[in-house]
Amino acid sequence: MPTLSTPPTVIVVGAGPAGLTAAIALVRQGIPTLVVERRTAPSPFPRATGVNLRTMELMRAWGLEQSVRSGAVAGETTGWVGPTLVSPDGTEVSMGFPSAADAALLSPTTGIIAPQDHLEPVLMEHFLSFSAASVLVGTTVIGFTADQDGVIVSLRQGDERSTVRAAYLIGADGARSTVRRHSGIPMRGPGELAAYLAVVFHAPLAEFVDKPLHGLYMLTRQGPPWVFLPTDACDRWAFSMTWDPTRETLADYPPERLAELIRSGAGVPDLEVDIAWVSDFAFTAEIADRYREGRVFIVGDAAHRMTPRGATGMNTAIHDGYDLGWKLGWVLRGWADESLLDTFEAERRPVGLRNMERSTHSSDQRDVSKDYLDDIADRVPHVWLPDGHTSTLDLLGDGLLIMTGPGGHAPLPVPTPAIPVVVHVLDPATADALHLGVDGAMLVRPDGQPIARWDVSPDASIISSAIATLGVAVGEHTPVVERAELVLG
Structure with missing residues (x-):
C-alpha cells in the first residue's frame, strides 16, 4: 500500500461526482483529503449526461466551466418525443432545464448535456491540483471503526491491507455503499420500479438527425418508450429499453440483434452501428433514513437513489458533496462549531426526498419544466455588475x-x-x-x-x-x- 505524504483529515470513499465535489470543496480550503476509489481507471461509460444550471454555477465558481463545457454535446437541453429519431413527426419536451432566454435572466451560465465520463476526469484533475489532495485507486474499503475522536478505515489494495485514520469519513461509494452499510443506515422507498437494457454504441446519426440535437429522445411505441441519448460531440450514443431479466439474459441480445433494434429506433435501415458496451440497470427510488452517523457522512447515490427521470440524480449528488464539503471545511478550520454539520442533513435530505419522489413519475404524470427553479430558489439572485461580465x-x-x-x-x-x-x-x-x-x-x-x-x-x-x-x-x-x-x- 502506498505511503501517504500527508495524513488525511478527511477520507472520501468514491471518486464519482459526489465524492470528488466534496473532496474539492475540502482541499480548496486546505483540508488534507484522501479519496479512495476501487476502480483503477475512470469509467469509460457516459452514464448521466444532464449537467444542470446550479451545477454549472459551481463549476464556474471553481474556474472549471469551460473545461466541463468542452465535453458538451452540441445541442439543446430539451427532450424530443416521436416515432423514430429521424421522423419529422415529433414534439419537443422539457427536461427540467431552463430555456436559453430564461437561463440568461437567472444565471451567469447555462446547463449543458455532457457525459459523466467527461465530467469526472475534469473534477479529478482539479482535485489533484491541490497539495492537500491524495488518491488511492484500486483500493477497497473493507470496514471502519469510529469514535468521538475520529475514524479508522480499513483498506485493501490487491493482497495488501492497511488502516488509515482521519477525523471524518464521507461515503460517496454509490448505491451499494459499504460506508452506509457499516454505519447501519437503512434505505427506504419504492425500491426497484423497472428493469432496463442499456447499450452504448457508435453510429453516424448526426448525418440523419435534425439539428440541433436534443439531450434526450423518447420513441413512442407500444408499451414503454425506447430512449436514445447523444453522449459526445461525435458519434457515441446510448440506447435503452425495458426488458425482463427474469426471463432474458444479455446473451439473448448479441450485437447483431442490438444493431437491428437501434436501426429500427433510428429509422435508418442501413445505419452502421458499432456496439461498444451492453449492460442492464434498474429504475430505483430509495433514500437513506439519515445522512450522518457520528463522524461518518453519506452523499450521492449512497444517500439516495433516483431514476433518470428529470436528470436530477447526478446533480443532486454534486450539490450534496458541495454542501457537506464547505461546512466540514469550516468546522475543521475552526470557523464554526460542530452544530453547522447538523445543517447538512437538515438541508439536503429534504431535497433528496423531493427529487427521489419526483423521479418515480413519468413525463406524462408531472410537468418538469420549472424544476430548475428549486435548485436556485435559496441562493442570492444573479445580477450582472456594471462591468458586464461579473455576476x-x-x-x-x-x-x-x-x-x-x-x-x-x-x-x-x-x-x-x-x-x-x-x-x-x-x-x-x-x-x-x-x-x-x-x-x-x-x-x-x-x-x-x-x-x-x-x-x-x-x-x-x-x-x-x-x-x-x-x-x-x-x-x-x-x-x-x-x-x-x-x-x-
Whole structure:
C-alpha cells in the first residue's frame, strides 16, 4: 500500500461526482483529503449526461466551466418525443432545464448535456491540483471503526491491507455503499420500479438527425418508450429499453440483434452501428433514513437513489458533496462549531426526498419544466455588475459575503478565528435589483444562501447575531477590511 505524504483529515470513499465535489470543496480550503476509489481507471461509460444550471454555477465558481463545457454535446437541453429519431413527426419536451432566454435572466451560465465520463476526469484533475489532495485507486474499503475522536478505515489494495485514520469519513461509494452499510443506515422507498437494457454504441446519426440535437429522445411505441441519448460531440450514443431479466439474459441480445433494434429506433435501415458496451440497470427510488452517523457522512447515490427521470440524480449528488464539503471545511478550520454539520442533513435530505419522489413519475404524470427553479430558489439572485461580465454570484468566496447598497458603511465585526468576511458595496442599479436600496445590506453564505437582510446598514451587534446562527464565534471589536476585489477560479 502506498505511503501517504500527508495524513488525511478527511477520507472520501468514491471518486464519482459526489465524492470528488466534496473532496474539492475540502482541499480548496486546505483540508488534507484522501479519496479512495476501487476502480483503477475512470469509467469509460457516459452514464448521466444532464449537467444542470446550479451545477454549472459551481463549476464556474471553481474556474472549471469551460473545461466541463468542452465535453458538451452540441445541442439543446430539451427532450424530443416521436416515432423514430429521424421522423419529422415529433414534439419537443422539457427536461427540467431552463430555456436559453430564461437561463440568461437567472444565471451567469447555462446547463449543458455532457457525459459523466467527461465530467469526472475534469473534477479529478482539479482535485489533484491541490497539495492537500491524495488518491488511492484500486483500493477497497473493507470496514471502519469510529469514535468521538475520529475514524479508522480499513483498506485493501490487491493482497495488501492497511488502516488509515482521519477525523471524518464521507461515503460517496454509490448505491451499494459499504460506508452506509457499516454505519447501519437503512434505505427506504419504492425500491426497484423497472428493469432496463442499456447499450452504448457508435453510429453516424448526426448525418440523419435534425439539428440541433436534443439531450434526450423518447420513441413512442407500444408499451414503454425506447430512449436514445447523444453522449459526445461525435458519434457515441446510448440506447435503452425495458426488458425482463427474469426471463432474458444479455446473451439473448448479441450485437447483431442490438444493431437491428437501434436501426429500427433510428429509422435508418442501413445505419452502421458499432456496439461498444451492453449492460442492464434498474429504475430505483430509495433514500437513506439519515445522512450522518457520528463522524461518518453519506452523499450521492449512497444517500439516495433516483431514476433518470428529470436528470436530477447526478446533480443532486454534486450539490450534496458541495454542501457537506464547505461546512466540514469550516468546522475543521475552526470557523464554526460542530452544530453547522447538523445543517447538512437538515438541508439536503429534504431535497433528496423531493427529487427521489419526483423521479418515480413519468413525463406524462408531472410537468418538469420549472424544476430548475428549486435548485436556485435559496441562493442570492444573479445580477450582472456594471462591468458586464461579473455576476453577483461571482462575489461569493470561501467565507461570508456582505453586499450593501451604495450607502453601506464599515466597520463591521469579524468572526474569530480569522474567518473572511468580505464587504462589497454595490452600485445603485445592482442594489435595487437585489431590493437592497441605498442603505440595505445582505449577509450571504459561501453557497449563496442569504443568512440575513437589513433595510438599513446594521450595526456590529446585529451582524454578530446573524453570523452566530451558523455556530460561528464572533469578535465584537475587530473590524472587517472592506474589499470589493474579485478573483474567479
